[in-house]
Amino acid sequence: MSKRVVITGLGVLSPIGNDIPTFWNNLIIGKSGIGPVTQFDASAYPTRIAGEVKDFDPLKYMDRKEVRRMDRFVQMAVAASLDALKHAGIDMSKEDPDRVGTYVGSGIGGLKTWEEEHIKLLEKGPRRVSPFFIPMMIANMAAGQVSITVGAKGPNSSAVSACATGTHSIGDAAKIIQRGDADVMIAGGAEATLSPMAFAGFCANKAMSTRNDEPEKASRPFDMERDGFVMGEGAGIVILESLDHALARGAEIIAELAGYGMSGDAYHLTAPAPEGEGAARAMKRALKDAGLEPEEVDYINAHGTSTDLNDKFETMAIKTVFGDHAYKLAVSSTKSMTGHLLGAAGGVEAIATALTLKEQILPPTINYEHPDPECDLDYVPNESRRVPVRAALSNSLGFGGHNATIALKKYDGAE
Amino acid sequence: MADTLDRVKRIIVDRLGVDASEVTLEASIKDDLGADSLDVMDMILELEDEFSMEISDEEAEKINTVQDIVTYIESRA
Numbered sequence: 001m002s003k004r005v006v007i008t009g010l011g012v013l014s015p016i017g018n019d020i021p022t023f024w025n026n027l028i029i030g031k032s033g034i035g036p037v038t039q040f041d042a043s044a045y046p047t048r049i050a051g052e053v054k055d056f057d058p059l060k061y062m063d064r065k066e067v068r069r070m071d072r073f074v075q076m077a078v079a080a081s082l083d084a085l086k087h088a089g090i091d092m093s094k095e096d097p098d099r100v101g102t103y104v105g106s107g108i109g110g111l112k113t114w115e116e117e118h119i120k121l122l123e124k125g126p127r128r129v130s131p132f133f134i135p136m137m138i139a140n141m142a143a144g145q146v147s148i149t150v151g152a153k154g155p156n157s158s159a160v161s162a163c164a165t166g167t168h169s170i171g172d173a174a175k176i177i178q179r180g181d182a183d184v185m186i187a188g189g190a191e192a193t194l195s196p197m198a199f200a201g202f203c204a205n206k207a208m209s210t211r212n213d214e215p216e217k218a219s220r221p222f223d224m225e226r227d228g229f230v231m232g233e234g235a236g237i238v239i240l241e242s243l244d245h246a247l248a249r250g251a252e253i254i255a256e257l258a259g260y261g262m263s264g265d266a267y268h269l270t271a272p273a274p275e276g277e278g279a280a281r282a283m284k285r286a287l288k289d290a291g292l293e294p295e296e297v298d299y300i301n302a303h304g305t306s307t308d309l310n311d312k313f314e315t316m317a318i319k320t321v322f323g324d325h326a327y328k329l330a331v332s333s334t335k336s337m338t339g340h341l342l343g344a345a346g347g348v349e350a351i352a353t354a355l356t357l358k359e360q361i362l363p364p365t366i367n368y369e370h371p372d373p374e375c376d377l378d379y380v381p382n383e384s385r386r387v388p389v390r391a392a393l394s395n396s397l398g399f400g401g402h403n404a405t406i407a408l409k410k411y412d413g414a415e
Numbered sequence: 416m417a418d419t420l421d422r423v424k425r426i427i428v429d430r431l432g433v434d435a436s437e438v439t440l441e442a443s444i445k446d447d448l449g450a451d452s453l454d455v456m457d458m459i460l461e462l463e464d465e466f467s468m469e470i471s472d473e474e475a476e477k478i479n480t481v482q483d484i485v486t487y488i489e490s491r492a
Binding site: 065131 | 429430431432453454456457460469
């Protein structure tokens with residue numbers, strides 16, 4: 001029999017908070033983390049707003065030499081991982097390092113480093129490119145540096161699946177525990193691409209909101225007047241453990257990770273498949289893997305990017321999977337508050353979903369003002385809601401047609 | 416000499432994240448100051464900028480101690 005997997009620790013850096021209590025409180029009061037871009041001069045870009053992580057001091061987590069060797073996305077992955085381990089009460093000196101693994105991805109990787117070094121290449125020639133350029137830029141380095149920092153010698157890898165990265169990382173990590181290859185996995189995603197090239201690129205494919213005059217209202221998933229996503233940055237890390245290992249050390253269990261499903265659209269490089277058929281298959285697989293009936297699911301943390309097609313097709317996918325129950329369960333997009341953290345989104349949203357199950361409070365979709373006839377589910381508009389939540393899904397859908405869903409359950413004992 | 420040493424020290428402290436008091440003339444860059452091969456190459460780039468000179472890979476490989484750096488730079492001045 002495969003092992004049960006539980007979540008015992010959370011670590012977050014996000015536009016709405018750099019610790020779990022702040023993050024959760026802002027989610028349930030419906031606070032937006034979106035504001036004008038301050039990390040570079042965005043005045044020439046159609047989109048000039050983002051969800052920035054404020055007041056992140058990497059020196060609280062590592063020394064100056066380490067900071068210099070890490071792109072911002074890696075610094076944030078390491079910081080969130082250290083926070084998550086602390087939250088889980090895991091003392092690495094008491095663990096068998098070979099049984100603790102790392103699965104932390106990034107959708108894009110060290111783009112800021114890439115841009116800075118490319119300027120050096122053009123202006124000063126190839127000899128001036130830093131020897132740290134490659135190891136700072138490659139997208140797997142969050143997993144590498146986390147394992148080096150904490151001494152985790154178990155399975156070590158990373159997903160790179162655009163906006164599905166965080167969910168793939170957590171789902172794949174859970175499977176590693178289920179098949180017995182590790183007792184503990186540090187899993188999630190990190191992204192820090194508030195940079196000229198990322199903005200130029202996403203503006204060129206018209207994916208981002210241009211509601212620059214009202215930053216806090218720009219991310220408005222499922223609302224009729226949505227006009228694109230708002231880029232965010234951050235890291236979301238969860239500590240996954242086999243139930244046996246968690247019980248043996250007396251850990252507090254936040255939620256159970258019961259199932260994982262993924263699929264490919266095989267359709268288009270950026271657009272989702274019509275009617276969200278790929279997303280529907282990922283959700284179905286996650287339910288089957290978790291042994292859940294659709295009627296047992298009370299909440300879905302949607303991908304909900306605030307783009308026209310995503311929100312429409314994800315809604316259709318939910319109806320395909322849940323039938324009439326689609327109108328009884330609640331759906332919300334926490335991206336309405338955090339913005340879209342790309343490869344970190346699945347990590348941060350797994351945290352939101354786990355806390356939803358623990359606290360039995362649904363975080364809202366803020367900026368929901370104008371109903372869209374094609375988006376007609378209960379999106380928990382604007383205000384959080386206290387209701388019983390037995391099981392929940394978290395969806396992530398990425399460019400390339402990568403779809404990933406995790407199914408979480410309220411932990412109700414070892415039975 | 417004093418000026419060169421101060422400038423070298425500042426770069427080493429910044430790049431290797433060590434305390435200024437550790438950067439003695441006898442200190443070995445790798446063994447005492449904890450630099451790996453990437454740190455050494457990164458530090459060489461900084462030294463090249465600071466002293467407006469090019470340090471060949473061959474010369475860089477000969478550098479072991481802080482004194483070696485200072486001596487090399489002074490010889491080129």
